[in-house]
Amino acid sequence: MKRLSYPFSAEAVRELKVGDMVLITGKLFTGRDAVHKYLHEGNKSPVNLKNQIIYHCGPVTLKDKKTGKWTVTAAGPTTSIREEPYQWEVIRDHGIVGVIGKGGMGQKTLDACKQYGCVYFHAVGGAAQVLAEKIKSVDGLYLEEFGLPEAIWELTVEDFPVVVTMDSHGNSLHKEVEASSKEILSKVL
Amino acid sequence: MDYTFKETSMTKKVATKKPKGKSTPKKVVKKIATKKTDPKTQIIDSLLELIRVTSTVVPDDVAKTLMKARAQEEKNTTASYAMDIINDNMELAKFKSQPLCQDTGTVIFFIYHPPGFFQNAFKELIKKAVVKATQKGYLRQNSVNSLTGENAGTNLGEGHPSIHFYETNKKEVEVKLVLKGGGCENVSAQYSLPDTALGAGRDLEGVRKVVIDSVYKAQGKGCGPGALGVCIGGDRADSSYNAKKQLLRKLDDKNPIPELAKLENEIVETCNKLGIGPMGFGGKTTLLSCKMTHANRVPASFFVSISYMCWAFRRQGLVLDAKKNTIKKWLY
Numbered sequence: 020m021k022r023l024s025y026p027f028s029a030e031a032v033r034e035l036k037v038g039d040m041v042l043i044t045g046k047l048f049t050g051r052d053a054v055h056k057y058l059h060e061g062n063k064s065p066v067n068l069k070n071q072i073i074y075h076c077g078p079v080t081l082k083d084k085k086t087g088k089w090t091v092t093a094a095g096p097t098t099s100i101r102e103e104p105y106q107w108e109v110i111r112d113h114g115i116v117g118v119i120g121k122g123g124m125g126q127k128t129l130d131a132c133k134q135y136g137c138v139y140f141h142a143v144g145g146a147a148q149v150l151a152e153k154i155k156s157v158d159g160l161y162l163e164e165f166g167l168p169e170a171i172w173e174l175t176v177e178d179f180p181v182v183v184t185m186d187s188h189g190n191s192l193h194k195e196v197e198a199s200s201k202e203i204l205s206k207v208l
Numbered sequence: 209m210d211y212t213f214k215e216t217s218m219t220k221k222v223a224t225k226k227p228k229g230k231s232t233p234k235k236v237v238k239k240i241a242t243k244k245t246d247p248k249t250q251i252i253d254s255l256l257e258l259i260r261v262t263s264t265v266v267p268d269d270v271a272k273t274l275m276k277a278r279a280q281e282e283k284n285t286t287a288s289y290a291m292d293i294i295n296d297n298m299e300l301a302k303f304k305s306q307p308l309c310q311d312t313g314t315v316i317f318f319i320y321h322p323p324g325f326f327q328n329a330f331k332e333l334i335k336k337a338v339v340k341a342t343q344k345g346y347l348r349q350n351s352v353n354s355l356t357g358e359n360a361g362t363n364l365g366e367g368h369p370s371i372h373f374y375e376t377n378k379k380e381v382e383v384k385l386v387l388k389g390g391g392c393e394n395v396s397a398q399y400s401l402p403d404t405a406l407g408a409g410r411d412l413e414g415v416r417k418v419v420i421d422s423v424y425k426a427q428g429k430g431c432g433p434g435a436l437g438v439c440i441g442g443d444r445a446d447s448s449y450n451a452k453k454q455l456l457r458k459l460d461d462k463n464p465i466p467e468l469a470k471l472e473n474e475i476v477e478t479c480n481k482l483g484i485g486p487m488g489f490g491g492k493t494t495l496l497s498c499k500m501t502h503a504n505r506v507p508a509s510f511f512v513s514i515s516y517m518c519w520a521f522r523r524q525g526l527v528l529d530a531k532k533n534t535i536k537k538w539l540y
Binding site (some may be wrong): 041078114121122123140143144146168192197200201203206 | 299361389431489
């Protein structure tokens with residue numbers, strides 16, 4: 020088990036390799052379909068994403084009516100491949116060093132990871148409770164107009180469990196598994 | 209006794225509340241009893257509990273299958289790590305009474321009711337329960353207007369929740385609920401046979417090929433290890449719907465049609481040789497189960513529809529007590 024702690028950097032994530040199980044401690048910003056489309060269209064990010072990690076997640080959130088404070092009650096990853104058209108640009112233009120999601124991403128993202136120093140972390144899809152437990156505080160809410168699941172949530176996490184499935188050296192577990200399963204598929208069909 | 213959710217009996221109950229002036233002890237007792245069992249409120253409460261349990265607890269048959277799969281993965285692999293987290297998540301969601309997965313999915317109700325049932329009135333109660341469940345955080349604000357992108361935050365809207373009624377000869381009402389997440393819905397598929405690229409013809413062998421292909425194509429994106437509902441035949445719409453309805457079957461049941469029972473097992477075995485594994489990390493369990501049905505088709509069409517369900521297989525059901533509208537029995 021490896022650890023990655025805040026502040027994050029391209030140098031630190033360059034150390035990580037496909038297959039590494041990593042516990043992340045520090046800040047995460049959620050961002051999914053609407054946010055990626057928004058950034059792709061050239062809009063300014065409401066938060067500085069330099070050296071930050073984006074988490075593909077639309078959490079279940081509850082607001083305390085008295086204090087106005089938000090809590091995240093479920094927060095697993097959403098399917099990342101939908102951001103494939105935009106992710107490389109967000110890596111290039113905003114300087115993010117990590118993407119957390121599920122299902123993996125494609126060649127464009129893999130190339131951007133290599134070029135700019137970024138890693139794709141796979142969280143366990145559907146494990147919304149285990150992952151929400153690792154959220155220690157909700158520090159901000161941006162672009163609320165996209166709807167709560169689509170907004171940017173600034174979160175502080177501790178020992179957030181992920182697996183590196185695409186590293187900054189051009190390796191992708193998803194590519195490997197797809198290729199090996201394709202070979203088996205051709206035999207069983 | 210009549211079903212209390214019938215308009216006639218609802219009216220009756222309201223009528224008994226009206227005469228307020230009389231003060232014999234007996235009447236008072238009756239009044240309290242009537243208040244407690246206000247049929248609409250009770251039905252909403254029972255439906256709310258159904259949503260809570262469905263969103264937070266994996267049914268026993270699924271949990272058992274998942275535990276078997278967990279035991280099979282090699283230790284110290286990312287696959288076994290994923291299955292451990294899945295296990296922890298099931299325990300935690302149940303304990304905290306919070307959603308297993310943040311994508312609480314499309315809310316799909318199946319209502320099996322006796323003749324003379326008031327479907328529209330029941331629909332309104334379902335909607336109220338869904339709004340309440342959203343406020344309580346059992347459901348995420350998950351319903352988006354496809355034209356405007358607006359999310360009303362209530363889980364109500366055009367086509368939401370999805371509600372299907374079936375008239376039966378039973379005296380009691382059964383309500384089944386499936387919460388189907390978007391990730392696994394996105395990898396669900398429909399094939400039209402023959403499929404030249406796969407060499408799949410219009411027979412069960414062709415069906416086998418396309419179903420396995422769909423699991424290969426899904427890779428880890430549907431939050432595997434997954435479970436399939438499959439329909440052979442039907443038009444495009446019915447075929448997809450019937451495939452989804454197969455998700456109502458328990459994973460350990462047996463298909464009464466021998467050819468399909470055989471094919472179901474064969475597909476599971478073969479898919480587990482693909483090595484895609486939990487989350488697509490590589491591993492032994494790619495598919496937990498495959499449940500198949502068939503529907504007639506027109507000579508020109510031969511559709512095979514596949515509904516992929518993630519490991520967080522949220523399905524539950526209950527029997528409503530005919531008198532009290534409380535939960536008489538859980539179905540899974």
